[in-house]
Amino acid sequence: MREYRKHASTRAVPVIVLSSKEDPATKGEAFAAGANDYLVKLPDRIELIARIRYHTRAYLDHVQRDSAHRALRESQRQLISANLELERLTRIDGLTGLGNRRYFDEYLAAEWKRAFRAQSPLSLLMIDADNFKRYNDTYGHMAGDDVLKQIARVIQSGSGRSTDLAARYGGEEFVIVLVDTILEQSSAIAERLVQSVRELNIPHGPDRVTISVGVATAVPTENETPNDFVNAADLALFRAKSEGRNRVALHMSRS
Incomplete structure:
Protein backbone atom coordinates (compact mmCIF):
# COMPACT_ATOMS: atom_id res chain seq x y z
CA MET A 1 0.00 0.00 0.00
CA ARG A 2 2.75 2.46 0.91
CA GLU A 3 4.63 1.67 -2.33
CA TYR A 4 1.43 2.31 -4.29
CA ARG A 5 0.98 5.71 -2.71
CA LYS A 6 4.58 6.73 -3.39
CA HIS A 7 4.13 6.74 -7.18
CA ALA A 8 2.09 9.31 -9.14
CA SER A 9 0.67 6.70 -11.53
CA THR A 10 -0.88 4.61 -8.73
CA ARG A 11 -1.30 7.20 -5.97
CA ALA A 12 -5.01 7.75 -6.56
CA VAL A 13 -5.95 4.21 -7.64
CA PRO A 14 -8.52 2.82 -5.17
CA VAL A 15 -7.37 -0.18 -3.14
CA ILE A 16 -9.56 -2.56 -1.15
CA VAL A 17 -7.66 -4.46 1.52
CA LEU A 18 -8.74 -8.06 2.11
CA SER A 19 -7.46 -9.34 5.42
CA SER A 20 -8.04 -12.16 7.88
CA LYS A 21 -7.37 -9.77 10.77
CA GLU A 22 -10.20 -7.93 12.46
CA ASP A 23 -7.75 -6.12 14.75
CA PRO A 24 -8.63 -2.38 14.86
CA ALA A 25 -4.94 -1.40 14.99
CA THR A 26 -4.21 -3.33 11.80
CA LYS A 27 -7.30 -1.86 10.13
CA GLY A 28 -6.31 1.64 11.21
CA GLU A 29 -2.78 1.13 9.88
CA ALA A 30 -4.18 0.05 6.52
CA PHE A 31 -6.34 3.18 6.24
CA ALA A 32 -3.43 5.35 7.38
CA ALA A 33 -1.32 3.86 4.60
CA GLY A 34 -3.96 4.87 2.05
CA ALA A 35 -6.53 2.08 1.81
CA ASN A 36 -9.94 3.00 0.45
CA ASP A 37 -11.73 0.04 2.03
CA TYR A 38 -11.00 -2.86 4.38
CA LEU A 39 -12.77 -6.22 4.28
CA VAL A 40 -12.20 -9.07 6.70
CA LYS A 41 -11.88 -12.37 4.85
CA LEU A 42 -13.45 -12.73 1.42
CA PRO A 43 -17.00 -11.30 1.37
CA ASP A 44 -19.74 -12.72 -0.78
CA ARG A 45 -19.60 -12.04 -4.50
CA ILE A 46 -22.39 -9.42 -4.55
CA GLU A 47 -20.87 -7.32 -1.78
CA LEU A 48 -17.37 -7.47 -3.29
CA ILE A 49 -18.58 -6.42 -6.75
CA ALA A 50 -20.70 -3.65 -5.22
CA ARG A 51 -17.72 -2.27 -3.31
CA ILE A 52 -15.46 -2.50 -6.38
CA ARG A 53 -18.07 -0.66 -8.45
CA TYR A 54 -18.50 2.01 -5.79
CA HIS A 55 -14.78 2.72 -5.50
CA THR A 56 -14.32 2.55 -9.27
CA ARG A 57 -17.06 5.14 -9.81
CA ALA A 58 -15.58 7.34 -7.10
CA TYR A 59 -12.14 7.06 -8.70
CA LEU A 60 -13.43 7.85 -12.18
CA ASP A 61 -15.38 10.82 -10.83
CA HIS A 62 -12.17 12.04 -9.18
CA VAL A 63 -10.22 11.61 -12.43
CA GLN A 64 -12.89 13.42 -14.43
CA ARG A 65 -13.09 16.27 -11.92
CA ASP A 66 -9.32 16.56 -11.88
CA SER A 67 -9.23 16.59 -15.68
CA ALA A 68 -12.02 19.16 -15.79
CA HIS A 69 -10.18 21.35 -13.28
CA ARG A 70 -6.99 21.12 -15.33
CA ALA A 71 -8.88 21.98 -18.49
CA LEU A 72 -10.57 24.90 -16.72
CA ARG A 73 -7.25 26.20 -15.38
CA GLU A 74 -5.68 25.92 -18.83
CA SER A 75 -8.68 27.67 -20.39
CA GLN A 76 -8.42 30.46 -17.81
CA ARG A 77 -4.69 30.76 -18.46
CA GLN A 78 -5.27 31.02 -22.21
CA LEU A 79 -8.05 33.57 -21.67
CA ILE A 80 -5.84 35.73 -19.46
CA SER A 81 -3.02 35.47 -21.97
CA ALA A 82 -5.36 36.38 -24.84
CA ASN A 83 -6.76 39.35 -22.92
CA LEU A 84 -3.27 40.61 -22.12
CA GLU A 85 -2.27 40.26 -25.77
CA LEU A 86 -5.45 42.03 -26.89
CA GLU A 87 -4.78 44.84 -24.43
CA ARG A 88 -1.22 45.11 -25.72
CA LEU A 89 -2.40 45.22 -29.33
CA THR A 90 -4.87 48.01 -28.59
CA ARG A 91 -1.92 50.10 -27.42
CA ILE A 92 0.50 49.34 -30.27
CA ASP A 93 0.84 50.97 -33.68
CA GLY A 94 0.73 48.15 -36.21
CA LEU A 95 3.36 49.55 -38.56
CA THR A 96 6.09 50.75 -36.20
CA GLY A 97 5.54 48.74 -33.03
CA LEU A 98 5.53 51.94 -30.96
CA GLY A 99 2.62 53.05 -28.82
CA ASN A 100 -0.37 54.30 -30.78
Missing part, protein backbone atom coordinates in the same frame (compact mmCIF):
# COMPACT_ATOMS: atom_id res chain seq x y z
CA ARG A 101 -2.14 57.66 -30.52
CA ARG A 102 -4.75 56.37 -28.08
CA TYR A 103 -2.13 54.99 -25.73
CA PHE A 104 -0.14 58.21 -25.94
CA ASP A 105 -3.18 60.29 -24.98
CA GLU A 106 -3.92 58.05 -21.99
CA TYR A 107 -0.29 57.91 -20.88
CA LEU A 108 0.28 61.65 -21.15
CA ALA A 109 -2.90 62.38 -19.18
CA ALA A 110 -1.82 60.02 -16.40
CA GLU A 111 1.75 61.34 -16.28
CA TRP A 112 0.52 64.94 -16.35
CA LYS A 113 -1.55 64.27 -13.22
CA ARG A 114 1.36 62.50 -11.53
CA ALA A 115 3.78 65.32 -12.36
CA PHE A 116 1.25 67.87 -11.09
CA ARG A 117 0.95 66.08 -7.75
CA ALA A 118 4.73 65.71 -7.41
CA GLN A 119 5.50 69.08 -9.01
CA SER A 120 8.13 67.35 -11.12
CA PRO A 121 9.21 68.19 -14.68
CA LEU A 122 7.72 66.47 -17.68
CA SER A 123 9.17 66.68 -21.20
CA LEU A 124 7.62 66.00 -24.57
CA LEU A 125 9.38 65.52 -27.90
CA MET A 126 7.30 66.07 -31.03
CA ILE A 127 9.09 64.52 -34.01
CA ASP A 128 8.36 64.79 -37.72
CA ALA A 129 10.02 63.18 -40.74
CA ASP A 130 11.09 66.03 -43.02
CA ASN A 131 9.46 66.32 -46.47
CA PHE A 132 7.94 62.88 -46.06
CA LYS A 133 5.15 63.38 -48.58
CA ARG A 134 7.76 64.10 -51.20
CA TYR A 135 9.59 60.91 -50.19
CA ASN A 136 6.39 58.86 -50.62
CA ASP A 137 5.68 60.49 -53.99
CA THR A 138 9.23 59.73 -55.18
CA TYR A 139 9.89 56.24 -53.78
CA GLY A 140 6.40 54.85 -53.11
CA HIS A 141 4.44 54.10 -49.97
CA MET A 142 6.12 50.75 -49.29
CA ALA A 143 9.49 52.44 -49.17
CA GLY A 144 7.92 55.17 -47.05
CA ASP A 145 6.63 52.60 -44.56
CA ASP A 146 10.11 51.08 -44.33
CA VAL A 147 11.57 54.52 -43.55
CA LEU A 148 8.99 55.04 -40.80
CA LYS A 149 9.97 51.70 -39.27
CA GLN A 150 13.65 52.68 -39.28
CA ILE A 151 12.90 56.06 -37.73
CA ALA A 152 10.70 54.35 -35.14
CA ARG A 153 13.60 52.10 -34.10
CA VAL A 154 15.79 55.15 -33.57
CA ILE A 155 13.04 56.85 -31.57
CA GLN A 156 12.50 53.76 -29.45
CA SER A 157 16.18 53.74 -28.57
CA GLY A 158 15.83 57.32 -27.36
CA SER A 159 13.25 56.33 -24.76
CA GLY A 160 15.21 53.66 -22.97
CA ARG A 161 13.71 54.03 -19.50
CA SER A 162 10.65 51.99 -18.53
CA THR A 163 8.85 55.21 -17.56
CA ASP A 164 9.33 56.81 -21.00
CA LEU A 165 6.88 56.32 -23.84
CA ALA A 166 7.59 56.48 -27.56
CA ALA A 167 4.50 56.57 -29.78
CA ARG A 168 3.38 57.24 -33.31
CA TYR A 169 1.30 60.40 -33.18
CA GLY A 170 -0.04 60.05 -36.70
CA GLY A 171 1.31 59.72 -40.25
CA GLU A 172 5.01 60.60 -40.12
CA GLU A 173 4.78 62.26 -36.69
CA PHE A 174 6.07 60.67 -33.49
CA VAL A 175 6.21 61.66 -29.83
CA ILE A 176 8.27 60.75 -26.78
CA VAL A 177 7.11 61.38 -23.21
CA LEU A 178 10.03 61.76 -20.80
CA VAL A 179 9.12 61.80 -17.12
CA ASP A 180 11.19 63.63 -14.48
CA THR A 181 13.29 65.14 -17.27
CA ILE A 182 14.40 68.76 -17.47
CA LEU A 183 14.79 70.78 -20.67
CA GLU A 184 18.56 70.31 -20.96
CA GLN A 185 18.23 66.53 -20.75
CA SER A 186 15.34 66.27 -23.19
CA SER A 187 17.02 68.59 -25.72
CA ALA A 188 20.16 66.43 -25.56
CA ILE A 189 18.04 63.35 -26.30
CA ALA A 190 16.39 65.19 -29.20
CA GLU A 191 19.77 66.16 -30.67
CA ARG A 192 20.90 62.52 -30.52
CA LEU A 193 17.75 61.43 -32.33
CA VAL A 194 18.31 63.96 -35.12
CA GLN A 195 21.90 62.82 -35.49
CA SER A 196 20.97 59.10 -35.41
CA VAL A 197 18.38 59.49 -38.18
CA ARG A 198 20.91 61.41 -40.30
CA GLU A 199 23.35 58.54 -39.77
CA LEU A 200 20.85 56.08 -41.24
CA ASN A 201 21.92 57.61 -44.58
CA ILE A 202 18.59 56.92 -46.27
CA PRO A 203 18.66 58.64 -49.70
CA HIS A 204 16.06 61.37 -50.19
CA GLY A 205 16.60 63.03 -53.56
CA PRO A 206 19.95 64.85 -53.47
CA ASP A 207 19.97 64.67 -49.67
CA ARG A 208 19.00 62.05 -47.07
CA VAL A 209 16.07 61.42 -44.73
CA THR A 210 16.07 63.70 -41.66
CA ILE A 211 13.76 64.60 -38.81
CA SER A 212 12.84 67.78 -36.98
CA VAL A 213 12.08 67.79 -33.26
CA GLY A 214 10.17 70.20 -31.05
CA VAL A 215 10.87 69.95 -27.33
CA ALA A 216 8.64 71.19 -24.51
CA THR A 217 9.26 70.89 -20.78
CA ALA A 218 6.79 71.83 -18.05
CA VAL A 219 5.98 71.45 -14.40
CA PRO A 220 2.18 71.15 -14.66
CA THR A 221 -0.05 73.81 -13.10
CA GLU A 222 -3.79 74.06 -12.54
CA ASN A 223 -4.10 76.45 -15.47
CA GLU A 224 -2.47 74.11 -17.99
CA THR A 225 -3.68 70.91 -19.64
CA PRO A 226 -1.98 68.07 -21.52
CA ASN A 227 -3.33 69.62 -24.74
CA ASP A 228 -1.51 72.86 -23.92
CA PHE A 229 1.64 70.83 -23.45
CA VAL A 230 1.23 69.08 -26.82
CA ASN A 231 0.59 72.43 -28.50
CA ALA A 232 3.78 73.83 -26.98
CA ALA A 233 5.84 70.94 -28.37
CA ASP A 234 4.04 71.27 -31.71
CA LEU A 235 4.89 74.98 -31.89
CA ALA A 236 8.51 74.17 -31.20
CA LEU A 237 8.41 71.57 -33.98
CA PHE A 238 6.91 74.13 -36.35
CA ARG A 239 9.76 76.49 -35.55
CA ALA A 240 12.34 73.75 -36.16
CA LYS A 241 10.86 73.09 -39.59
CA SER A 242 10.51 76.77 -40.48
CA GLU A 243 14.15 77.36 -39.56
CA GLY A 244 15.35 74.76 -42.07
CA ARG A 245 14.41 71.31 -40.73
CA ASN A 246 16.88 68.63 -39.63
CA ARG A 247 17.18 70.32 -36.24
CA VAL A 248 15.80 70.75 -32.71
CA ALA A 249 13.79 73.70 -31.41
CA LEU A 250 12.93 74.26 -27.75
CA HIS A 251 9.90 75.55 -25.93
CA MET A 252 9.50 75.72 -22.17
CA SER A 253 6.08 76.20 -20.65
CA ARG A 254 7.24 76.74 -17.07
CA SER A 255 10.34 75.82 -15.06
Whole structure:
Protein backbone atom coordinates (compact mmCIF):
# COMPACT_ATOMS: atom_id res chain seq x y z
CA MET A 1 0.00 0.00 0.00
CA ARG A 2 2.75 2.46 0.91
CA GLU A 3 4.63 1.67 -2.33
CA TYR A 4 1.43 2.31 -4.29
CA ARG A 5 0.98 5.71 -2.71
CA LYS A 6 4.58 6.73 -3.39
CA HIS A 7 4.13 6.74 -7.18
CA ALA A 8 2.09 9.31 -9.14
CA SER A 9 0.67 6.70 -11.53
CA THR A 10 -0.88 4.61 -8.73
CA ARG A 11 -1.30 7.20 -5.97
CA ALA A 12 -5.01 7.75 -6.56
CA VAL A 13 -5.95 4.21 -7.64
CA PRO A 14 -8.52 2.82 -5.17
CA VAL A 15 -7.37 -0.18 -3.14
CA ILE A 16 -9.56 -2.56 -1.15
CA VAL A 17 -7.66 -4.46 1.52
CA LEU A 18 -8.74 -8.06 2.11
CA SER A 19 -7.46 -9.34 5.42
CA SER A 20 -8.04 -12.16 7.88
CA LYS A 21 -7.37 -9.77 10.77
CA GLU A 22 -10.20 -7.93 12.46
CA ASP A 23 -7.75 -6.12 14.75
CA PRO A 24 -8.63 -2.38 14.86
CA ALA A 25 -4.94 -1.40 14.99
CA THR A 26 -4.21 -3.33 11.80
CA LYS A 27 -7.30 -1.86 10.13
CA GLY A 28 -6.31 1.64 11.21
CA GLU A 29 -2.78 1.13 9.88
CA ALA A 30 -4.18 0.05 6.52
CA PHE A 31 -6.34 3.18 6.24
CA ALA A 32 -3.43 5.35 7.38
CA ALA A 33 -1.32 3.86 4.60
CA GLY A 34 -3.96 4.87 2.05
CA ALA A 35 -6.53 2.08 1.81
CA ASN A 36 -9.94 3.00 0.45
CA ASP A 37 -11.73 0.04 2.03
CA TYR A 38 -11.00 -2.86 4.38
CA LEU A 39 -12.77 -6.22 4.28
CA VAL A 40 -12.20 -9.07 6.70
CA LYS A 41 -11.88 -12.37 4.85
CA LEU A 42 -13.45 -12.73 1.42
CA PRO A 43 -17.00 -11.30 1.37
CA ASP A 44 -19.74 -12.72 -0.78
CA ARG A 45 -19.60 -12.04 -4.50
CA ILE A 46 -22.39 -9.42 -4.55
CA GLU A 47 -20.87 -7.32 -1.78
CA LEU A 48 -17.37 -7.47 -3.29
CA ILE A 49 -18.58 -6.42 -6.75
CA ALA A 50 -20.70 -3.65 -5.22
CA ARG A 51 -17.72 -2.27 -3.31
CA ILE A 52 -15.46 -2.50 -6.38
CA ARG A 53 -18.07 -0.66 -8.45
CA TYR A 54 -18.50 2.01 -5.79
CA HIS A 55 -14.78 2.72 -5.50
CA THR A 56 -14.32 2.55 -9.27
CA ARG A 57 -17.06 5.14 -9.81
CA ALA A 58 -15.58 7.34 -7.10
CA TYR A 59 -12.14 7.06 -8.70
CA LEU A 60 -13.43 7.85 -12.18
CA ASP A 61 -15.38 10.82 -10.83
CA HIS A 62 -12.17 12.04 -9.18
CA VAL A 63 -10.22 11.61 -12.43
CA GLN A 64 -12.89 13.42 -14.43
CA ARG A 65 -13.09 16.27 -11.92
CA ASP A 66 -9.32 16.56 -11.88
CA SER A 67 -9.23 16.59 -15.68
CA ALA A 68 -12.02 19.16 -15.79
CA HIS A 69 -10.18 21.35 -13.28
CA ARG A 70 -6.99 21.12 -15.33
CA ALA A 71 -8.88 21.98 -18.49
CA LEU A 72 -10.57 24.90 -16.72
CA ARG A 73 -7.25 26.20 -15.38
CA GLU A 74 -5.68 25.92 -18.83
CA SER A 75 -8.68 27.67 -20.39
CA GLN A 76 -8.42 30.46 -17.81
CA ARG A 77 -4.69 30.76 -18.46
CA GLN A 78 -5.27 31.02 -22.21
CA LEU A 79 -8.05 33.57 -21.67
CA ILE A 80 -5.84 35.73 -19.46
CA SER A 81 -3.02 35.47 -21.97
CA ALA A 82 -5.36 36.38 -24.84
CA ASN A 83 -6.76 39.35 -22.92
CA LEU A 84 -3.27 40.61 -22.12
CA GLU A 85 -2.27 40.26 -25.77
CA LEU A 86 -5.45 42.03 -26.89
CA GLU A 87 -4.78 44.84 -24.43
CA ARG A 88 -1.22 45.11 -25.72
CA LEU A 89 -2.40 45.22 -29.33
CA THR A 90 -4.87 48.01 -28.59
CA ARG A 91 -1.92 50.10 -27.42
CA ILE A 92 0.50 49.34 -30.27
CA ASP A 93 0.84 50.97 -33.68
CA GLY A 94 0.73 48.15 -36.21
CA LEU A 95 3.36 49.55 -38.56
CA THR A 96 6.09 50.75 -36.20
CA GLY A 97 5.54 48.74 -33.03
CA LEU A 98 5.53 51.94 -30.96
CA GLY A 99 2.62 53.05 -28.82
CA ASN A 100 -0.37 54.30 -30.78
CA ARG A 101 -2.14 57.66 -30.52
CA ARG A 102 -4.75 56.37 -28.08
CA TYR A 103 -2.13 54.99 -25.73
CA PHE A 104 -0.14 58.21 -25.94
CA ASP A 105 -3.18 60.29 -24.98
CA GLU A 106 -3.92 58.05 -21.99
CA TYR A 107 -0.29 57.91 -20.88
CA LEU A 108 0.28 61.65 -21.15
CA ALA A 109 -2.90 62.38 -19.18
CA ALA A 110 -1.82 60.02 -16.40
CA GLU A 111 1.75 61.34 -16.28
CA TRP A 112 0.52 64.94 -16.35
CA LYS A 113 -1.55 64.27 -13.22
CA ARG A 114 1.36 62.50 -11.53
CA ALA A 115 3.78 65.32 -12.36
CA PHE A 116 1.25 67.87 -11.09
CA ARG A 117 0.95 66.08 -7.75
CA ALA A 118 4.73 65.71 -7.41
CA GLN A 119 5.50 69.08 -9.01
CA SER A 120 8.13 67.35 -11.12
CA PRO A 121 9.21 68.19 -14.68
CA LEU A 122 7.72 66.47 -17.68
CA SER A 123 9.17 66.68 -21.20
CA LEU A 124 7.62 66.00 -24.57
CA LEU A 125 9.38 65.52 -27.90
CA MET A 126 7.30 66.07 -31.03
CA ILE A 127 9.09 64.52 -34.01
CA ASP A 128 8.36 64.79 -37.72
CA ALA A 129 10.02 63.18 -40.74
CA ASP A 130 11.09 66.03 -43.02
CA ASN A 131 9.46 66.32 -46.47
CA PHE A 132 7.94 62.88 -46.06
CA LYS A 133 5.15 63.38 -48.58
CA ARG A 134 7.76 64.10 -51.20
CA TYR A 135 9.59 60.91 -50.19
CA ASN A 136 6.39 58.86 -50.62
CA ASP A 137 5.68 60.49 -53.99
CA THR A 138 9.23 59.73 -55.18
CA TYR A 139 9.89 56.24 -53.78
CA GLY A 140 6.40 54.85 -53.11
CA HIS A 141 4.44 54.10 -49.97
CA MET A 142 6.12 50.75 -49.29
CA ALA A 143 9.49 52.44 -49.17
CA GLY A 144 7.92 55.17 -47.05
CA ASP A 145 6.63 52.60 -44.56
CA ASP A 146 10.11 51.08 -44.33
CA VAL A 147 11.57 54.52 -43.55
CA LEU A 148 8.99 55.04 -40.80
CA LYS A 149 9.97 51.70 -39.27
CA GLN A 150 13.65 52.68 -39.28
CA ILE A 151 12.90 56.06 -37.73
CA ALA A 152 10.70 54.35 -35.14
CA ARG A 153 13.60 52.10 -34.10
CA VAL A 154 15.79 55.15 -33.57
CA ILE A 155 13.04 56.85 -31.57
CA GLN A 156 12.50 53.76 -29.45
CA SER A 157 16.18 53.74 -28.57
CA GLY A 158 15.83 57.32 -27.36
CA SER A 159 13.25 56.33 -24.76
CA GLY A 160 15.21 53.66 -22.97
CA ARG A 161 13.71 54.03 -19.50
CA SER A 162 10.65 51.99 -18.53
CA THR A 163 8.85 55.21 -17.56
CA ASP A 164 9.33 56.81 -21.00
CA LEU A 165 6.88 56.32 -23.84
CA ALA A 166 7.59 56.48 -27.56
CA ALA A 167 4.50 56.57 -29.78
CA ARG A 168 3.38 57.24 -33.31
CA TYR A 169 1.30 60.40 -33.18
CA GLY A 170 -0.04 60.05 -36.70
CA GLY A 171 1.31 59.72 -40.25
CA GLU A 172 5.01 60.60 -40.12
CA GLU A 173 4.78 62.26 -36.69
CA PHE A 174 6.07 60.67 -33.49
CA VAL A 175 6.21 61.66 -29.83
CA ILE A 176 8.27 60.75 -26.78
CA VAL A 177 7.11 61.38 -23.21
CA LEU A 178 10.03 61.76 -20.80
CA VAL A 179 9.12 61.80 -17.12
CA ASP A 180 11.19 63.63 -14.48
CA THR A 181 13.29 65.14 -17.27
CA ILE A 182 14.40 68.76 -17.47
CA LEU A 183 14.79 70.78 -20.67
CA GLU A 184 18.56 70.31 -20.96
CA GLN A 185 18.23 66.53 -20.75
CA SER A 186 15.34 66.27 -23.19
CA SER A 187 17.02 68.59 -25.72
CA ALA A 188 20.16 66.43 -25.56
CA ILE A 189 18.04 63.35 -26.30
CA ALA A 190 16.39 65.19 -29.20
CA GLU A 191 19.77 66.16 -30.67
CA ARG A 192 20.90 62.52 -30.52
CA LEU A 193 17.75 61.43 -32.33
CA VAL A 194 18.31 63.96 -35.12
CA GLN A 195 21.90 62.82 -35.49
CA SER A 196 20.97 59.10 -35.41
CA VAL A 197 18.38 59.49 -38.18
CA ARG A 198 20.91 61.41 -40.30
CA GLU A 199 23.35 58.54 -39.77
CA LEU A 200 20.85 56.08 -41.24
CA ASN A 201 21.92 57.61 -44.58
CA ILE A 202 18.59 56.92 -46.27
CA PRO A 203 18.66 58.64 -49.70
CA HIS A 204 16.06 61.37 -50.19
CA GLY A 205 16.60 63.03 -53.56
CA PRO A 206 19.95 64.85 -53.47
CA ASP A 207 19.97 64.67 -49.67
CA ARG A 208 19.00 62.05 -47.07
CA VAL A 209 16.07 61.42 -44.73
CA THR A 210 16.07 63.70 -41.66
CA ILE A 211 13.76 64.60 -38.81
CA SER A 212 12.84 67.78 -36.98
CA VAL A 213 12.08 67.79 -33.26
CA GLY A 214 10.17 70.20 -31.05
CA VAL A 215 10.87 69.95 -27.33
CA ALA A 216 8.64 71.19 -24.51
CA THR A 217 9.26 70.89 -20.78
CA ALA A 218 6.79 71.83 -18.05
CA VAL A 219 5.98 71.45 -14.40
CA PRO A 220 2.18 71.15 -14.66
CA THR A 221 -0.05 73.81 -13.10
CA GLU A 222 -3.79 74.06 -12.54
CA ASN A 223 -4.10 76.45 -15.47
CA GLU A 224 -2.47 74.11 -17.99
CA THR A 225 -3.68 70.91 -19.64
CA PRO A 226 -1.98 68.07 -21.52
CA ASN A 227 -3.33 69.62 -24.74
CA ASP A 228 -1.51 72.86 -23.92
CA PHE A 229 1.64 70.83 -23.45
CA VAL A 230 1.23 69.08 -26.82
CA ASN A 231 0.59 72.43 -28.50
CA ALA A 232 3.78 73.83 -26.98
CA ALA A 233 5.84 70.94 -28.37
CA ASP A 234 4.04 71.27 -31.71
CA LEU A 235 4.89 74.98 -31.89
CA ALA A 236 8.51 74.17 -31.20
CA LEU A 237 8.41 71.57 -33.98
CA PHE A 238 6.91 74.13 -36.35
CA ARG A 239 9.76 76.49 -35.55
CA ALA A 240 12.34 73.75 -36.16
CA LYS A 241 10.86 73.09 -39.59
CA SER A 242 10.51 76.77 -40.48
CA GLU A 243 14.15 77.36 -39.56
CA GLY A 244 15.35 74.76 -42.07
CA ARG A 245 14.41 71.31 -40.73
CA ASN A 246 16.88 68.63 -39.63
CA ARG A 247 17.18 70.32 -36.24
CA VAL A 248 15.80 70.75 -32.71
CA ALA A 249 13.79 73.70 -31.41
CA LEU A 250 12.93 74.26 -27.75
CA HIS A 251 9.90 75.55 -25.93
CA MET A 252 9.50 75.72 -22.17
CA SER A 253 6.08 76.20 -20.65
CA ARG A 254 7.24 76.74 -17.07
CA SER A 255 10.34 75.82 -15.06
